[in-house]
Amino acid sequence: MSDTHQARITHFKNLSTLVAWDADLGSHVYIENADLVMRGNTVIHAGTGYTGPADHVVPGGGLMAMPGLVNVHTHPSSEPANRGLLEELGSDKLGQSSLYEYMPVFRMGIDTAQYANQVAVSEMLLSGVTTFVDMSLPRPGWADVVASTGIRGVLGPMFRSAAWRTTDGHSVEYTWDEAAAVKSFEAALDVVDSAVKHPSGRLSAMLCPSQVDTCSPELLKEAQAAARRLGIPMQIHAAQSVVEFSEMTRRHGRTPIEWLDDQGLLDRDLIIGHGIFLNDHRTLYWPHADDFGLLQRSGAHVAHCPTVFVRRGIALTFLGRYLRAGINVGLGTDTFPHNMLDEMRLACYVARLQAGHFRAASTEEVFNAATVNGARMLGRDDIGRLAVGGKADFSLVDLTHPYMRPGREPLRSLIYSAGDRAIRDVYVDGEQVVRNGQLLTIDIEHCMQEVERAQAQTIATVSQRDYAGRDIDAMSPRVFPSRA
Secondary structure, three states: OOHHHHHOEEEEEEEEEEEEEEOOOOEEEEEEEEEEEEEOOEEEEEEOOOOOOOOEEEEOOOEEEEEOEEEEEEOOOOHHHHOOOOOOOOOOOOOOOOOOOOHHHHOOOHHHHHHHHHHHHHHHHHOOEEEEEEEEOOOOOHHHHHHHOOOEEEEEEEEOOEEEEOOOOOOOEEEEOHHHHHHHHHHHHHHHHHHHOOOOOOEEEOEEEOEOOOOOHHHHHHHHHHHHHHOOOEEEEEOOOHHHHHHHHHHHOOOHHHHHHHOOOOOOOEEEEEOOOOOOOOOOOOOOOOHHHHHHHHOOEEEEOHHHHHOOOOOOOOHHHHHHOOOOEEEOOEOOOOOHHHHHHHHHHHHHHHHOOOOOOOHHHHHHHHHHHHHHHOOOOOOOOOOOOOEOOEEEEEOOOHHHOOOOOHHHHHHHHHHHHHEEEEEEOOEEEEEOOEEOOOOHHHHHHHHHHHHHHHHOOHHHHOOOOOOHHHHOOOOOOOOO
16 A cells, blocks of 8 residues: 555444444444544544544444444355355265365355355455455465455465265265375465555454364364464364264264363364354253353353354354353354345344343354454454544445335344445455445455356266265255256
8 A cells, every 4th residue: 555545534424323343331332523534544533523534524424434344254255156056956865064065165266266256255255254264275376366355355375184974864974184184284384474565554364174073183273373483373274064063072072062172172262163062052961061051251252153054054143142241242144145144133033032032142152253342352452443543444334225225223224224225335454345335345246256157167076976876966956946
């Protein structure tokens, strides 16, 4: 960013509503008829009565400025290509998950990852996400692709010691290869280096050992040591499936959460991807453990992604329970669509259904999860909030949109009614990336065509990878049959 741009002052004047951070309250607050001012990529005023200089003034009437959302768990290099395939699939005999029987069969080639990545980021930006954690396999040019979209990206290269597969639809086999694990870990460290040194200044990194049941203790401890040395977080999928829970208790006589604790990994620098299947989950019977207490005492974080599990009749028990016990929970989209406002709404509704009462998750709690909680996981207090000295990452919401009216409670109207339809403009690091609901940084049509091409190639050959030799119509039937 040039010195000239750094000095440029933009004043969003007389905003109808500003969702600002009040440090004394430790909370977001509404401020009416407010001013938001940024110099370059930094907020220099967030409140009323700005009288200082401005190089550019944006009228704020009919608009709400809110902090950029923080998406802590995504797989954007593959998930967009699963649209139309996985919405109603799960394995009857593998805990209703699609992880083992279907996802490996539908996975597209790495040559299409850059296009899928941009499709996913476009959905995030249009729903107000300004920072996201990209959990993908290392590949050349990854950092440049993410940076080109204008978003603030946290690259989370994945690596593991074992691959899983099913050969019968009711059991899972693990093939261990520690030599390959070492190579993939070295590739992950190269990705971390490329992110933190990227000239955009918007990229950072975390280490992501893939799954608790596919990583050896040695690999996990080496990853933890590297993360501490580099001063970055670590995230691992754990307590995400019945199969995983059963496998870990079979191997070790310990739940996945207990085993992580046994290895000295469960601490405030670790993010648990999903954290659903604790020992007291209603689908399990393992009364001798105290997974919830371990999470609570350890300071570990949980990345909560309701959509991908609710599709298969699975849910966390329950969001408000975790938050009110002091467990820091952030939100992620994980799957398609990468729409954080949809995810926030579903997080509230599912928690209330799981608990059987309407106070099981509040709008305040879910908005915090999507902003300051996610920022805390990343070790940052300059994103996920609008405050002087913070990064200029925010959205402008159209309060005149019909779904936003009547306008008494703008965040409730946005989350429960309007969704991304009311997101007008989005800024990341002081740069506009969405204008009037249109992307400025991504050629979405070109990227979508590439993803469609890749999906067509993948589904044409699924019978070659499926253990039962099924074709695509047998594996993922269409809603209605085609007829000439």
